[in-house]
Structure formats: structure tokens, C-alpha cells
Amino acid sequence: MPSPTIRRRVARLTVADIRSLATLLVVAACLAGAFLSGAPAALDRTLSDARFLLGPRPASGGIVLVDIDARSLAEIGVWPWPRRLHADLLSAAATAGAARVAFDVDFSSRTRPEDDAAFAAALGSAGPETFLAAFVQHDPASGAVLASMPIPPLLAASWPVSINVPVDDDGRVRRFPSSIDVDGEAIASMPAVLAGRETMDGDVGIDFGIDAASIPRVSFVDVLHGRIAPEQLRSKTLVVGATAIELHDLFPVPRAGIVSGSTVIALAAETLMQDRALASWRPSSGLPALLFVLGAWFALRHGLRRTLLAAAITALAIEAVAAWFYVERAVMPETAGLQLALAAVALWSLVREFDLRQFRLWVSRVETRNTARLLERVVDDGFDAIVIVDAQGRIMRINEVAQRLLDLPPGGRPDTVADLPPALVTVVETAMAAADEAAGPRHPARRMLELAGTGEARVLEYTVSPFWLEDRRRGRREANRLRYVSLLLHDVTDRERAQERLRFAAFHDSLTGLPNRRALEADLEGLAAERVPVALLAFDLDRFKGVNDALGHATGDAVLVETARRAAALLPAEATVFRIGGDEFLVLSRTADPRLVRALAERLVEAIGQDFDVNGHRISIGTSVGIAVEAEGCRDPSVLRRRADVALYQAKRTSAGPVVEFDRSMDEARLERLALERDLAAAIDAGAFELAYQPQIDLQSGRWTGAEALLRWRHPERGFVSPAEFVPVAEETGLIHRLGAFVLEVACRDAARWPAAIKIAVNVSPLQFLTGDIVGAVRSALASSGLDPKRLELEITESAFVGENHRLAGIFSDLLALGVTFALDDFGTGYSSLGYLHRFPIAKIKIDRSFVTDIPGNRHSMAVLRSVVVLADGLSIRTIAEGIETGQQAEILGELGCGEGQGYLYAKPLDIGQACALFAGGAKDGERGGWTERRARLAVV
Numbered sequence: 001m002p003s004p005t006i007r008r009r010v011a012r013l014t015v016a017d018i019r020s021l022a023t024l025l026v027v028a029a030c031l032a033g034a035f036l037s038g039a040p041a042a043l044d045r046t047l048s049d050a051r052f053l054l055g056p057r058p059a060s061g062g063i064v065l066v067d068i069d070a071r072s073l074a075e076i077g078v079w080p081w082p083r084r085l086h087a088d089l090l091s092a093a094a095t096a097g098a099a100r101v102a103f104d105v106d107f108s109s110r111t112r113p114e115d116d117a118a119f120a121a122a123l124g125s126a127g128p129e130t131f132l133a134a135f136v137q138h139d140p141a142s143g144a145v146l147a148s149m150p151i152p153p154l155l156a157a158s159w160p161v162s163i164n165v166p167v168d169d170d171g172r173v174r175r176f177p178s179s180i181d182v183d184g185e186a187i188a189s190m191p192a193v194l195a196g197r198e199t200m201d202g203d204v205g206i207d208f209g210i211d212a213a214s215i216p217r218v219s220f221v222d223v224l225h226g227r228i229a230p231e232q233l234r235s236k237t238l239v240v241g242a243t244a245i246e247l248h249d250l251f252p253v254p255r256a257g258i259v260s261g262s263t264v265i266a267l268a269a270e271t272l273m274q275d276r277a278l279a280s281w282r283p284s285s286g287l288p289a290l291l292f293v294l295g296a297w298f299a300l301r302h303g304l305r306r307t308l309l310a311a312a313i314t315a316l317a318i319e320a321v322a323a324w325f326y327v328e329r330a331v332m333p334e335t336a337g338l339q340l341a342l343a344a345v346a347l348w349s350l351v352r353e354f355d356l357r358q359f360r361l362w363v364s365r366v367e368t369r370n371t372a373r374l375l376e377r378v379v380d381d382g383f384d385a386i387v388i389v390d391a392q393g394r395i396m397r398i399n400e401v402a403q404r405l406l407d408l409p410p411g412g413r414p415d416t417v418a419d420l421p422p423a424l425v426t427v428v429e430t431a432m433a434a435a436d437e438a439a440g441p442r443h444p445a446r447r448m449l450e451l452a453g454t455g456e457a458r459v460l461e462y463t464v465s466p467f468w469l470e471d472r473r474r475g476r477r478e479a480n481r482l483r484y485v486s487l488l489l490h491d492v493t494d495r496e497r498a499q500e501r502l503r504f505a506a507f508h509d510s511l512t513g514l515p516n517r518r519a520l521e522a523d524l525e526g527l528a529a530e531r532v533p534v535a536l537l538a539f540d541l542d543r544f545k546g547v548n549d550a551l552g553h554a555t556g557d558a559v560l561v562e563t564a565r566r567a568a569a570l571l572p573a574e575a576t577v578f579r580i581g582g583d584e585f586l587v588l589s590r591t592a593d594p595r596l597v598r599a600l601a602e603r604l605v606e607a608i609g610q611d612f613d614v615n616g617h618r619i620s621i622g623t624s625v626g627i628a629v630e631a632e633g634c635r636d637p638s639v640l641r642r643r644a645d646v647a648l649y650q651a652k653r654t655s656a657g658p659v660v661e662f663d664r665s666m667d668e669a670r671l672e673r674l675a676l677e678r679d680l681a682a683a684i685d686a687g688a689f690e691l692a693y694q695p696q697i698d699l700q701s702g703r704w705t706g707a708e709a710l711l712r713w714r715h716p717e718r719g720f721v722s723p724a725e726f727v728p729v730a731e732e733t734g735l736i737h738r739l740g741a742f743v744l745e746v747a748c749r750d751a752a753r754w755p756a757a758i759k760i761a762v763n764v765s766p767l768q769f770l771t772g773d774i775v776g777a778v779r780s781a782l783a784s785s786g787l788d789p790k791r792l793e794l795e796i797t798e799s800a801f802v803g804e805n806h807r808l809a810g811i812f813s814d815l816l817a818l819g820v821t822f823a824l825d826d827f828g829t830g831y832s833s834l835g836y837l838h839r840f841p842i843a844k845i846k847i848d849r850s851f852v853t854d855i856p857g858n859r860h861s862m863a864v865l866r867s868v869v870v871l872a873d874g875l876s877i878r879t880i881a882e883g884i885e886t887g888q889q890a891e892i893l894g895e896l897g898c899g900e901g902q903g904y905l906y907a908k909p910l911d912i913g914q915a916c917a918l919f920a921g922g923a924k925d926g927e928r929g930g931w932t933e934r935r936a937r938l939a940v941v
Contacts, residue, residue: 023351024296031292031344035337043336045170047319049208049254051326057207058214060273063194063266064098064236065217067243068105072221079247083107083115085224087122089240092223094127097234102131102190104163104241104249104262108148116153124157128238131194134160134187136180147182161190165251165264166203173251175203176268190265194237195272205278205332206264207271212256215266239266281325281333288337295345299352307349311342318342385489389428391482393417405458405491424462424487431464431485459496462489509579511557512564520578520586524637533592535629537601538644541583541608542622542652551617558614559621566607575600586644592629594661601625601659624651627661677733679715680726684738689713691746692909695918696761696880696902699894704919706759706793708902709747710909711739727765736765737772744777748785748792750912754919761793761823769796775814782818789819795846797825809840816841823880827868837875845872847898849883856892869897 034040066089073079086103093101110116123130132150139146149160162180165173178200179186188198220240222228241262242249249261256263271277291314299307315338322333379386385402389395393416398408406421408414417428465488468481507519515523527534541563548556560583567577567585574590587604589597605623612619626648628640643662651660683689693707713721730736744762751760768774782789794815812822823844824837837845847868851861865881872879881893884903893901910918 024348027344027348027351028292031288031340034340035288040334040336040340042170043339044334045168045172045174047322047335047339048174048326048332049172051323051332052208052255054323055209055327057210057274057276059210059212059216059266059270061216062237062273063215063269064233064238065215065243065262065266066220066223066238066240067217067260067262068220068241068247070244070246072219073244073246075221076224079242079244080111083111083119086240087119089220089224090122090125090127090130092226093233093238094125095226096223096228096230096232098128098238099235100129100131100194100237102161102194102237102239102265104133104190104239104265106135106148107132107150107154110151116151120153120157123154130158131161131190132158133163133190134180134182135162135164136182149182159193160187161193162187163190163261163265165261167251171252173206173253173264174208175205176264177203189268190239191268191272194239194265194269197272204268204271205280206253206268207274207276207278207330208254208256208267209326210267210270210274210276212259212263212267215263215270237269239269241265276330278326278330278332281331283334283337285337288341291338292341292344295342296348299345299349304349304353308346311346311349315339315342383490385491387420387424387428387487387489389417389432389485389487391432391484393428395419396484402489405460405489427462427464428485428487431466432483434466457493458491459493460489461492462487464488509564512561512579514564514568514577514579514585516578517580520580520588520641521637523576523588524640527590528637532590533630534640535589535592535597535627536640536644537587537589537597537604537625537627538641538648539585539587539601539604539608539623539625540648542624544583544621547619547621551615551619555615555617555619559612559619562612562614563608566610567604570603570607571600586641594629597627597629598659598661601627605658622658624648624658625660626651627659629661673729676726676729679718680729680733680735683713683715684735684742687742688715689739689742690911691743691750692911693750693760693915694902694909695907695915696759696900697906699890699898699901704758705900706761706791707751707754707910707915707919708761708795709743709763711743731765731767734771736767737777740765740768740772740774741777741780744781745784748781748787750915751791752785752787753912753916756788756791758919759791759793760787761795763795763825766797769808769811775811775818778815778818778820790821792820793823793844794820795823795825798827812840837871837877842877844878844880844900847879847881849881849903852881852883852889852893852903853885855889862892865893865896865898873897 068079076085086105090101123132132154134147134149136145136147138144149155150158162177164177164180166175166177168174176191177189178192178197179188181187189204191204192198192200216232216236218228218232223233223238239262241260243260243262250258251261251264252258253264253267259267295307295311298310302310318335318338322335325331325333379397379399382399382401385405386397386399387395387402388397395414395416398413402408403413406424408419414420417425420428465486467484467486469484470481507515507522509516524534541559544556544559547559560579563583563585564577564579567587571577571587572589576588578586578588580586587600589600591597604625608621608623612621626644626646628643628647630640647660647662651658690712692710692712694710695704696706696708697703698705711723711727713723713726715721727736727739730739747760747762751758754760764774768777778792778794781787782792815822821843822841823846824842825846826848827845845868847865851864851868855861855865869879878899879897880900880902881898882902884890884893884901884905886905889903890901890905907918
């Protein structure tokens with residue numbers, strides 16, 4: 001009876017054998033499943049494609065591809081082409097001496113009859129033998145097979161050949177049918193016909209070892225236009241087909257990748273011509289099974305390494321034999337089944353060698369080693385500095401980046417945390433002391449640290465994270481866990497310096513280096529929160545725009561820089577100067593003492609008022625200062641800034657002096673002005689304005705000659721608002737353009753109701769000339785009213801000519817072309833440049849009322865009147881006097897030779913109804929003639 005030891009040994013062997021048999025059966029089942037799933041076919045295609053790379057063969061050169069390529073499409077035009085071009089190609093091929101021409105082109109539909117006839121004639125003429133493409137395709141709707149043959153006229157003159165290309169399961173073309181059946185008739189394939197193998201049957205295995213790039217090819221357009229040397233085509237077979245991508249005649253094939261259909265035909269024809277039609281050989285199904293059984297027996301007799309080596313040698317030998325058959329005999333053996341059997345033997349040997357537990361342990365060890373190597377590479381090759389410290393303060397790991405960053409000696413690794421910079425020692429010790437595993441993992445926070453080492457101070461961004469590991473020497477009890485701290489550092493010095501520069505740029509002016517508007521707002525907000533008394537001094541530079549215009553922006557910038565230097569130099573410690581923009585500056589003083597603030601403002605005026613020596617120029621400019629002191633209850637920085645601006649505005653607009661302190665009356669005036677602006681805009685939108693007309697009379701004949709349009713605004717609350725009050729506001733806000741267009745429209749419309757001899761005079765603001773479309777407004781008013789342009793007279797003041805330019809001259813030319821005339825208003829009270837009278841088309845001079853009111857008692861006024869009348873008469877310019885209120889004034893003006901007049905003596909401003917009635921009456925109180933007999937009375941003046 002066997003001993004217990006022997007029985008246990010037998011039991012163990014039995015279990016091992018059973019396990020080996022089970023794994024063998026599983027592997028065999030997997031192999032059978034692979035065969036049933038079609039895996040060998042896919043593997044055979046891959047192996048055969050690889051064999052094409054062995055010993056590439058050149059093409060014979062007897063076939064030349066004529067490509068319908070992108071260059072041909074670009075030169076000839078969009079496909080399809082007229083068939084006469086194919087006829088021309090045949091003629092060119094015949095001239096070159098080509099033997100045959102095969103068209104891989106669909107000619108199954110008719111085109112223009114003359115083109116079809118020309119192509120048929122070319123096919124039938126004595127020349128190269130021709131072949132036309134025929135193919136069959138499945139109709140998805142009916143499931144029937146449809147044949148596409150060349151049209152009868154072409155078929156009568158040429159031979160049809162099939163061009164059908166079968167595609168394998170993986171989408172690649174590897175074979176070509178020798179013929180197709182069309183209505184019971186076999187049509188040979190183009191490759192078979194070109195190779196002279198029309199009688200063969202079955203599919204042709206194409207040898208893709210033949211180099212597709214070695215097949216000669218030319219462009220269709222080059223053959224068509226005779227650009228190809230005849231010897232390239234003489235006695236050759238031409239295959240005409242599409243290669244342009246947009247024609248979609250492309251197929252994936254082994255080795256060559258994606259090629260055109262004509263290239264597939266040429267490769268198939270070359271295969272037959274070189275007697276390389278590939279035949280396949282498949283071993284019997286029992287041979288892989290026999291090889292698997294033999295392999296399993298070998299694995300049982302020998303170890304794993306010998307089995308794997310034998311399987312690899314056998315696989316290589318099989319493929320070597322298969323390669324020899326392909327190269328020498330054009331036979332493609334199907335060796336996938338044998339290779340799968342060998343792979344199954346190798347797999348079973350591996351499974352036998354490693355049972356499940358051993359395999360898991362082996363995988364775990366490999367993963368552990370790979371993870372450790374990966375972490376080592378991350379630590380060593382990373383951009384960040386990494387330091388790992390244990391609970392005893394020993395440095396367990398530090399990479400080279402950390403040693404360089406912390407200026408540690410390159411010779412050796414530091415041993416303890418004490419060898420690190422003191423700031424980092426504190427960081428690590430604090431993190432170690434605060435580590436609490438029971439609290440769970442914490443998200444590491446990023447912090448900043450500045451280290452002053454041997455070189456430049458560095459700014460470091462760091463995270464410190466405690467973690468715990470198992471103590472491998474003891475059990476996995478909670479008390480035996482090891483504590484570590486990971487310190488990760490990143491050098492952000494360059495980033496922080498760049499951010500400091502950005503912060504400086506955000507709060508400082510790039511030209512002067514002074515704090516800017518944002519810095520002022522931040523300072524004011526801080527001071528307001530602390531309730532610190534402050535004062536703002538706003539100032540800008542007088543005549544600065546003239547400096548920029550005359551001397552250039554570079555000089556202007558130099559003036560601004562010098563201004564900033566002077567202002568900063570005289571300010572006390574508690575004051576700061578800011579550049580707000582352009583030539584605007586603000587001084588923030590942290591004192592609200594009016595005496596000190598005013599003294600500071602006066603020093604600013606004095607310092608900036610001194611001459612500037614800039615870029616070789618001596619520049620004299622000045623400044624005005626507006627002061628706003630933070631009073632009780634005023635803690636809004638925006639209010640304080642606005643008050644300083646209002647005070648500066650008053651300093652520049654009034655004669656109060658260059659330094660003005662804000663008071664509440666200025667705010668009230670400003671609010672009143674804002675209300676007026678708002679009401680003015682609303683009145684224009686509502687059409688609340690009306691016109692009155694002051695008649696104008698001929699002082700010699702006493703007849704009415706025209707009327708001046710006067711704008712009236714009756715506000716529902718303010719009552720009558722003087723034009724002297726709202727017109728400047730309209731000019732400053734830009735509303736003058738809409739208001740002026742309104743006056744022109746209404747005045748022209750009303751004047752159209754008057755007799756044809758009565759003109760209408762309309763005052764025009766200089767801004768309408770300088771910045772508006774006065775020509776468009778006048779043209780629109782005349783067109784809508786139908787008024788004769790000769791009856792419209794535009795009154796302009798001398799200020800319109802200040803800073804005259806080519807644009808102003810063009811505006812006058814356009815208005816003159818319309819037919820309107822011009823009168824110079826308020827002559828003698830403005831710039832009174834006589835040059836305007838001959839440079840601009842002034843037809844009338846309007847004498848200001850200030851010269852009329854005090855005649856005849858004022859000799860100076862009489863002298864001015866006499867000079868103006870004589871000057872105007874010499875220039876053939878008419879004159880009109882305004883403000884005539886007495887008969888004596890009218891009589892004197894008439895005696896002086898003044899042509900026309902207006903004033904209360906004749907009529908007050910009238911509404912449109914009154915004006916129409918007045919002008920319909922003709923003369924003023926009878927003919928006002930007889931001025932000559934009273935001229936003698938002027939001798940005493």
C-alpha cells in the first residue's frame with residue numbers, strides 16, 4: 001500500500017495534469033473560434049501585402065498612362081469635356097505612332113451630336129486600335145444588375161472592354177476579373193485585352209510587387225497639344241484615365257497606397273504581361289490542427305524557452321518558404337492558419353509556466369517597477385523642484401532642479417532638512433507638526449516665498465503636503481504608519497517681476513511716469529474710507545494744442561514730461577501729482593487748509609508759466625488751476641473730482657484769475673447749464689422753435705427787399721429764452737447742426753409764399769461751415785420748399801473765416817453753384833480783416849447796430865460808416881444797416897449811400913402771417929424817396 005507521501009505526490013501531479021489539459025482545451029477552443037470568425041483571412045491579407053515589399057519589380061514600359069490630372073482640368077476646364085477633345089487626343093496619339101489607346105472613361109451617355117460624331121469618326125479612322133470602357137453595377141432600388149456600355153455610334157467604331165474592380169472586405173483592391181457578362185455575352189477585361197489574354201477565366205491576382213511609380217505616365221493636356229516627344233508614345237499602349245482627386249476615381253491598394261483606376265488597370269495588365277498572375281495556395285484544414293498537436297507535444301517534452309524558440313523558428317521558416325513561392329513562382333500561400341496554430345502553442349506554454357497567482361504576482365511586480373521608474377523620471381526630469389522629508393527630518397529625495405534653485409552644493413545631496421534655507425526649514429517643520437492623518441487628505445495650497453540667496457533674490461511658489469506610507473517591516477496596524485512631507489517649489493521670479501511691471505503700468509502714465517487716473521481713484525477711495533481731509537487741484541496747459549500742431553507730438557510730449565517734473569519738484573510730501581490724460585493733471589493734497597492749497601496752486605502756475613526750452617524751441621505756455629476742497633459731508637471722490645474740473649473750467653472761461661476755488665454757485669450754474677442742454681435737445685425733437693421775420697427795406701426807393709429770419713424759443717417754464725443764451729449751448733453740444741437745418745427748412749418754406757422780389761436772410765453758425773454739412777442742409781431746404789436759390793441769403797460772421805482752409809473754400813464754391821448769396825454779418829465788430837472781402841464771395845456787408853445807434857452824435861461812428869460804405873461801393877458790395885430806430889438815422893444812412901436797412905423804425909419782427917400781409921402791400925407807407933434833398937444837412941457832421 002502506497003505511503004501517504006506518495007499518495008499526496010500523485011494527487012498533486014494529477015491536479016497539474018488536469019490544469020494543463022484544461023488550459024490546452026481552452027486554447028484549442030480559442031483557436032477554433034479564431035478560424036470560425038474569419039481571422040485567418042484577414043491575417044493572410046496582411047501577410048500577402050507584406051510580401052509585396054520583397055524584391056520590387058519594374059514595369060515593362062509597354063503601357064503609358066495618360067492622366068486626366070489637375071493640370072489638365074485647370075487648362076481645359078471642368079469635367080466632363082467635349083468628346084471632340086478625345087478625338088483630338090486620338091489624332092495626336094496616331095501622329096506620335098501609338099499602337100493602342102484604351103479609355104478608362106464612361107461613354108455610356110450621349111452629349112452634343114457633333115462631338116459624339118467627331119469622336120466616333122476618330123475611333124473609326126485608320127490609326128491606333130482603340131478600346132472603350134464597359135462596366136456593370138447593381139441598382140440599389142431594384143437589385144438588378146445594370147450594364148453601362150458605350151453609346152452605339154462609339155461602340156460601332158471601337159471594342160468594349162470591362163473595367164469592373166472588385167474590392168476586398170478591408171476596402172483594398174487585390175484582383176481583377178478577366179471578364180464580365182453583359183446580356184449573356186462575355187466582355188473581356190481591359191487588362192486581359194491589353195496583355196493578349198482574352199481567353200483566360202476567373203479573377204487575376206494582381207502582383208503589387210510591380211512598382212506603380214515605374215509605369216510611364218504623361219498628362220492628357222500635354223499629349224493633346226503635342227508637348228510629348230513622339231518616341232515616348234511610339235508603339236506603346238496608352239491607357240487614358242482620371243487621376244485628379246476631384247474626379248473620385250481612386251482605389252486603395254497594397255504597397256502603393258491610394259492610386260487611380262487607370263493605375264490599377266495598368267498594374268493588372270503588367271501582371272499578365274510579365275506572367276505574374278498570382279495564384280493562391282491554401283493548406284488543408286487538418287494541417288494547422290496537426291501543427292498544434294505537434295507543438296503541444298513538444299511543449300510537454302521541453303521547457304518554455306525551447307518551445308517559444310522552436311515556435312518562432314518554425315513561423316519564420318514558414319514565411320520564408322511562402323516568400324520564396326511568391327517571388328519565384330508567383331504563388332501566394334495562405335499561411336495564417338499555420339501561424340495561428342504556432343501562436344496557440346506559444347500561448348499554452350506561457351499559461352502552463354505561470355499559473356494565475358504567479359501571473360498576478362509577476363504583473364504586480366512589473367507594474368510596481370514601472371511605476372517606480374516613472375515616478376523617478378517625473379521627479380528627475382520635471383521643471384519643478386521636489387524635496388521629500390521623513391518624520392525624523394531626513395531628506396529622502398531631492399532632485400537636481402531643487403539643488404540648483406536652492407543654491408545647494410552640486411557635489412552631494414543634503415542629508416537633513418536643516419541643510420535647506422531657514423525659511424523652508426520653518427515651512428517643513430510647521431507642516432510636519434500640523435499633519436493629521438485622521439483629518440483626511442487636504443488640498444495643498446499654493447504660497448509665495450522670497451529667498452535671498454548668494455545671487456539675486458528669488459520668488460518661489462511652493463506647496464507642502466504631508467502623506468503616509470505603510471511600514472513594510474511591521475504589520476499594517478495604524479501605529480506603524482510612516483509620515484513624510486513633500487515640498488514642491490516653482491521659481492516664479494520672472495512672472496512676479498512681470499506682474500509688478502504690469503501693475504506699475506496699470507497705475508502709472510507711460511510717458512511721464514506719474515500715477516494715472518486709476519491710481520488717483522484708488523487713493524481717493526482709500527482716503528475717503530479713512531475720512532482724511534483732502535483737496536484736489538486740477539490744471540491743464542494753455543495753448544498746448546498749438547504746440548502739438550506747430551512743433552509736432554514729440555515736442556508736445558517733451559513739454560508734458562517737463563511739466564510733470566516741475567509739478568512733482570515743488571509739491572510737498574503730503575501731495576501727489578497725477579496725469580489724467582492729454583495735458584490734464586490733478587494734484588491730490590492730503591490737507592484741506594485753503595491757505596496752503598491756494599499757495600500750492602499759485603506755485604504751480606508760476607512754475608509752469610516759466611518758458612520751456614525743448615528740442616531747440618523756446619515755448620511759452622501757461623496754466624489755470626481749479627481747486628476743490630473736501631468739505632464736511634462730501635466724501636464722494638467722484639464729486640470731488642467733478643468740482644475740481646468745474647473750478648478749472650471757470651478759471652479758463654472767466655477773468656477771475658488763473659486760480660479758482662470751487663463754490664456751490666458754480667455747481668448750480670453747471671446744473672442750470674445741463675438742464676438747458678437737456679431742454680434744448682427736447683425742444684428740437686418736439687419742434688418747439690418758431691421763426692420771426694424782420695423786414696429789410698431799400699433806403700432809396702422805400703420798397704421791401706427781404707427779411708431776416710430770427711429764431712424764437714418759448715420755454716413752457718423759462719418763458720422766452722434769448723438766442724444769445726441757447727445758441728452757444730447748441731454750438732458746444734453739436735445741436736447747432738440740427739437747429740440750423742430746421743431754420744433753413746422753415747425759412748425757405750415761408751419765403752416761398754412771398755413775392756419773388758423778397759429775399760430771405762438766414763444766419764448760419766461758423767460751426768455749420770467748419771464741422772457740419774451746410775451744403776446738404778441748404779440743398780435739402782431749397783429742394784423741399786421750391787424756393788429760387790437766388791432769393792436765399794446766408795449771413796455769416798467774420799469768425800467763420802478764422803483758421804480758413806481748403807475745405808471752407810470748397811464749401812463756398814458748392815453753395816455758389818447752388819445760386820445762394822452771402823452777407824457778412826456784424827461787420828466791424830470782429831476781426832475786420834479786409835482780406836475776407838476779396839477772397840470770399842461776399843455780396844453784402846451788414847453794418848452792426850453799434851455804429852447806427854449813436855449817429856449822428858458820434859463822429860467815430862460816422863467815420864466808420866462813411867468808410868464802410870465807400871469800401872463796399874468800391875468793391876461792388878451792397879450794404880445794409882441794422883438797428884435803425886429813428887428817421888434821422890435812416891436819413892443819414894441814405895445820404896451816406898447805404899443801400900438797405902432794417903430796424904424798429906420800419907417793423908418789429910413779424911410772424912409768418914404778418915410778414916405775408918406786409919410784403920403783399922409793396923412799399924413802406926408810400927415810396928420813401930427824396931433822400932437827395934436832405935443830404936445837405938449832413939455837412940455839419
